[in-house]
Amino acid sequence: MTGRLPWAGLALAAALLTAAASLAFAAISSSENSGTLEQRAHAVAATLKCPVCHDLSAADSPAPVAQQMRAQITEELRAGRTPDQIRADFVAAYGEWILLSPPQRGLGLLPWLAPGLLGVAGLALLAVTLRRWSRQHEADPTDSAAPELSAADRRLLDKALAAARGEVD
Amino acid sequence: MRVGWRRWTALAAVVVGVGLTALLLGSGLGHDPNRLPATLLGRPAPDFDLRAIDGGQRAHLAQLHGEVVILNFWASWCVACQTEEPALRDAFERYRDRGVTLLGVSFQDSATDARAYAASRRIPWMLLDDPGSRTGLAYGVSGLPETYFIARDGRVSYKAVGPVNQDLVNQQLRRLQAEGAA
Numbered sequence: 185m186t187g188r189l190p191w192a193g194l195a196l197a198a199a200l201l202t203a204a205a206s207l208a209f210a211a212i213s214s215s216e217n218s219g220t221l222e223q224r225a226h227a228v229a230a231t232l233k234c235p236v237c238h239d240l241s242a243a244d245s246p247a248p249v250a251q252q253m254r255a256q257i258t259e260e261l262r263a264g265r266t267p268d269q270i271r272a273d274f275v276a277a278y279g280e281w282i283l284l285s286p287p288q289r290g291l292g293l294l295p296w297l298a299p300g301l302l303g304v305a306g307l308a309l310l311a312v313t314l315r316r317w318s319r320q321h322e323a324d325p326t327d328s329a330a331p332e333l334s335a336a337d338r339r340l341l342d343k344a345l346a347a348a349r350g351e352v353d
Numbered sequence: 354m355r356v357g358w359r360r361w362t363a364l365a366a367v368v369v370g371v372g373l374t375a376l377l378l379g380s381g382l383g384h385d386p387n388r389l390p391a392t393l394l395g396r397p398a399p400d401f402d403l404r405a406i407d408g409g410q411r412a413h414l415a416q417l418h419g420e421v422v423i424l425n426f427w428a429s430w431c432v433a434c435q436t437e438e439p440a441l442r443d444a445f446e447r448y449r450d451r452g453v454t455l456l457g458v459s460f461q462d463s464a465t466d467a468r469a470y471a472a473s474r475r476i477p478w479m480l481l482d483d484p485g486s487r488t489g490l491a492y493g494v495s496g497l498p499e500t501y502f503i504a505r506d507g508r509v510s511y512k513a514v515g516p517v518n519q520d521l522v523n524q525q526l527r528r529l530q531a532e533g534a535a
Binding site: 235252274275278281 | 373376377390392393396399461485486487489490491492493494495496
């Protein structure tokens with residue numbers, strides 16, 4: 185048993201690292217600052233809720249008010265305002281619930297820290313699992329799958345070894 | 354010793370996991386998603402300069418400084434807006450000469466429908482067109498009707514979501530007039 189790869193630990197570490205990478209990618213991938221004006225406006229609208237809809241972004245909603253939000257965002261980007269300035273105006277009018285991303289303070293920090301925490305946990309688990317496996321491998325390089333001896337068996341073995349040594353001596 | 358350490362680690366992980374889940378659920382469940390915050394309260398009302406739906410006069414909020422302003426967002430298709438019309442009509446008649454200006458802002462409506470509605474109901478206060486809903490978005494309108502009471506100093510004093518009634522309007526106007534007299 186000692187020489188086998190610890191699949192459960194490795195699988196859990198891989199799952200944690202994959203989750204961390206996915207969340208980090210989702211957090212940083214945005215076309216707000218690149219692409220055409222329409223693409224940038226769409227990216228900003230995707231971070232805002234449609235105020236008259238349930239769980240739809242201003243980018244996805246067909247509601248007239250969402251269309252007007254998109255038009256206003258396009259106009260303001262064209263005028264040189266930054267995505268953060270535009271979002272700040274919507275937050276001033278509606279409150280933070282208009283944002284689809286959680287605020288970067290209080291409990292809202294948790295999802296932002298999640299990729300880092302999951303990454304650290306995954307790496308730590310990977311390190312511990314590999315270290316343990318490597319130690320066990322060193323301790324038993326024959327990769328024996330034999331079970332450990334019981335106390336009674338150990339006594340019998342010791343006795344047999346002693347007898348054998350006596351015969352040799 | 355080793356088994357004890359493992360057991361404590363597992364227990365700590367479970368306690369942290371359950372604690373975090375309870376914290377997130379508690380904060381989410383304690384918040385009513387239908388109660389939206391009135392972020393403009395106590396802050397300067399966003400300025401606007403809008404033309405009346407009949408294409409005539411304009412209303413510029415900055416020029417109404419020193420007056421109490423009732424800003425009512427409405428639409429011709431809005432049934433709840435019809436419910437509050439008597440209360441607004443009463444307030445308009447009673448306070449028009451007492452430093453109170455009532456303005457209606459058409460929200461998410463066509464100018465033609467808004468004009469037809471205003472003519473059919475003979476609405477006496479000024480009704481404004483809001484191209485692109487810019488004023489509605491600046492005030493954070495998320496449903497109709499919504500009514501903002503703006504104090505003489507230009508700050509948003511009260512926000513009513515849903516149809517207003519006479520008691521609420523009178524109460525707010527008396528308070529704002531008393532503040533102005535003090």
